[in-house]
Amino acid sequence: MSSEANKAHKERLKKNSILVLTILLVLLIISILFSLSYGKSITHVMKSLFVDSGIDPVVRKVRLPRTLMAFFVGGSLGICGVVLQSILRNPLAEPYTLGLSGGATFGVALSATIGLERYLSLYANPLMGFMGAMASVMIIYLLTRKKFFHPNSMILFGIVVSLVFSSFVFFLFSILDPDKMQITLMWLMGDLSSLDIKLIPAYIPMFLIPAIIMLFFGRELDILSLGSEKAQYLGVNPPRMYRILFLLSSIVTGLCVSASGIIGFVGLIVPHILRNIIGAGHSSLLFASYLGGAFFLIASDVISRYILYPVELPVGVVTAMLGGFTLLIVIVRRT
Amino acid sequence: MQECKEIFLRKKILLKIFYSLLSPCCLLFTLYCSLLLFFPSLSSGYDRIISLSPQITESIYLLGAEDKLIGVTTLCKRPEEATLKAKIGTPLRPDIEKIVSMKPDLILGTREGNPPIVMSKLKTFDLYTYYFSRPKNLDDLLTNFITIAQFVDKEEEGRRIVETVRYALHRMKRESPLRVLWQVGANPLIVASKMSFANDIIKLAGGINVIETDVPYPRVSIEEVVAKKPQVIVLMDMGYPVEQEMTKWKSCIDNIQFVIMDAYVVGSPTPLTFLEAVKRLVDKLNSTNMP
Known part of the structure; x- marks a missing residue:
């Protein structure tokens, strides 16, 4: 009886996941079309994209780059959220739990303080944001290596590293020119249009390759979620797996920060909700979170662009508001 | 025959003079056109x-x-x-x-x-x-x-x-110079130094800025300000409660005088707002009788 019930439950989850993946794919396509064609006809957008770019350069030079960035950053944050929630065995973990945002903020604030944009122009913020994030990753890696990447020590060190970087950031902000501080803060609040268009072709493979690799770690994540001891019996080396997944997700998160600033809640709320609907099986959860994260960020970007038109809100503010309320509803319903 | 030759020579000389005047004009015209082409800022006519x-x-x-x-x-x-x-x-x-x-x-x-x-x-x-x-x-x-x-x-x-x-600005009458503090922010306390734009307003109004750091708008402590003994404090309408600040300074510094300026004086100045600001400060400094 119990095994039959289990089987029926698994069947239901499988059907659910196929349905959810289909719905997410449809929503994603609709959101992409909406983001590209808001206020214009779809045929006009298609013509300016594929026939003659001269018809409407705004579509090709403004809307397409930010929709692409929203897709890759949102999807990457979604997938990193699943991986980190799984390896840290904490449903409230997200890509920035391990102090990456603190490191990235420090990198960007340092760049503004020393005036790096004079030498590196528009590449200063993305480069320093990525380097800052990687610096915090390296510190946590070195600190937790001896503890065999134990989830609790990783979270603890992540929080401490984040706090230390925050104190440096406050120091830099206290000596920084108010104008530069304002521009830096706006960048950090999340902006999908801040990346130079020329850099996007270089970013796409950097986003895609680690994300594709992570998509194939579903089985290993399923085993790791049983605990380190059981995982070892089932042929998975937990410290090695933690190390690989931690580094992959950190690199992808660092790239996201460097491309668009700090966009919170995408990596927290999307895996959290999808896990409730399609279950904890990581193979489908990883795919669903990629699609869900991309859809959530594209939709948030459209809202940020048009809700107070012509004033544009930082997309990080919209994701935080939408994500915060949704998370609150989920937690209240569950308790 | 001789006469014909002379007329021909005269014509030739006149032509030479004409060409020698024309060529620099052509050169200047070409130069002007290329400047207009490469530096559009020199050409006016922007209407959007x-x-x-x-x-x-x-x-x-x-x-x-x-x-x-x-x-x-x-x-x-x-x-x-x-x-x-x-x-x-x-x-x-x-x-x-x-x-x-x-x-x-x-x-x-x-x-x-x-x-x-x-x-x-x-x-x-x-x-x-x-x-x-x-x-x-x-x-x-x-x-x-x-x-x-x-x-x-x-x-x-x-x-x-x-x-x-x-x-x-030249015609303004300034009396004895007073020590001025220009407060930009309240919490944290941010003031304008000698390197700031506001310093020019103080200087042209005949005052002496008490803050002499190299940072244009440094953060300072109340103690530091009190030690500098300002006689007039310029407060700005920049989102902090001006009345509260006046009470605070009055409790720390005796006989302190205040001038309240709008935020745009420093934030987005124009020649006229600059003149207004200097005039207001001059009036205050001249009307303040200090021992």
């Missing part, structure tokens, strides 16, 4: 201008060229008529799509107030952009103003305003 800064918007209104202004930011609130112009977003996040759709022939912004990515994106649409640096003193402010006047084809008017401001 977008301003990305409140200071630029106010200057354009001051020059009486508002009919050439087609778009402003949501922060451009001076003069009041500027709020009726089409909005293109905030200075930090202007809407590129809207700017492009308005088909401007000139976009004016500031290096410090508008992010560099905005300038770079607008250039990809072949839009002509010009970015000013924030003025560090009166001379910078007046130079920027003249450049704006050239862009809107009102150079003469611009120079007249500049001369009027310079003359008015």
Whole structure:
């Protein structure tokens, strides 16, 4: 009886996941079309994209780059959220739990303080944001290596590293020119249009390759979620797996920060909700979170662009508001 | 025969003189045309201008060229008529799509107030952009103003305003110099130093700025301010409670006097707001009797 019930439950989850993946794919396509064609006809957008770019350069030079960035950053944050929630065995973990945002903020604030944009122009913020994030990753890696990447020590060190970087950031902000501080803060609040268009072709493979690799770690994540001891019996080396997944997700998160600033809640709320609907099986959860994260960020970007038109809100503010309320509803319903 | 020769020679000389005068003229004309071609700022005739800064918007209104202004930011609130112009977003996040759709022939912004990515994106649409640096003193402010006047084809008017401001500043009567503190922020306490734009207002009003650091707007402690013994404190209407600040300073410093200035005096100054600020400070300093 119990095994039959289990089987029926698994069947239901499988059907659910196929349905959810289909719905997410449809929503994603609709959101992409909406983001590209808001206020214009779809045929006009298609013509300016594929026939003659001269018809409407705004579509090709403004809307397409930010929709692409929203897709890759949102999807990457979604997938990193699943991986980190799984390896840290904490449903409230997200890509920035391990102090990456603190490191990235420090990198960007340092760049503004020393005036790096004079030498590196528009590449200063993305480069320093990525380097800052990687610096915090390296510190946590070195600190937790001896503890065999134990989830609790990783979270603890992540929080401490984040706090230390925050104190440096406050120091830099206290000596920084108010104008530069304002521009830096706006960048950090999340902006999908801040990346130079020329850099996007270089970013796409950097986003895609680690994300594709992570998509194939579903089985290993399923085993790791049983605990380190059981995982070892089932042929998975937990410290090695933690190390690989931690580094992959950190690199992808660092790239996201460097491309668009700090966009919170995408990596927290999307895996959290999808896990409730399609279950904890990581193979489908990883795919669903990629699609869900991309859809959530594209939709948030459209809202940020048009809700107070012509004033544009930082997309990080919209994701935080939408994500915060949704998370609150989920937690209240569950308790 | 001799006469014919002479006439021919005379004609030849006249022709030579004519050509020698014509060729430099041609050369100058070619040079002028190429300058116009490569430096469009020298040519006027911009009549679809977008301003990305409140200071630029106010200057354009001051020059009486508002009919050439087609778009402003949501922060451009001076003069009041500027709020009726089409909005293109905030200075930090202007809407590129809207700017492009308005088909401007000139976009004016500031290096410090508008992010560099905005300038770079607008250039990809072949839009002509010009970015000013924030003025560090009166001379910078007046130079920027003249450049704006050239862009809107009102150079003469611009120079007249500049001369009027310079003359008015020169004519102001200053009495004994007093020690002045210019407070920019309250919490944290931020003040204007000798390297700031506000220092020029203090200096031209005949005061002495008590803050002498190299940082334009440093954070200081109350103790440090009290030790500097200011006689007049300039408070700015910048979001902090001015009344509360006055009570605070009165409890720390005896016989302290106050001048309240609007935020735009330092935030988005024009030659006229600068003159107003100096005049207000001069009046206060002259009316303050200090031992």
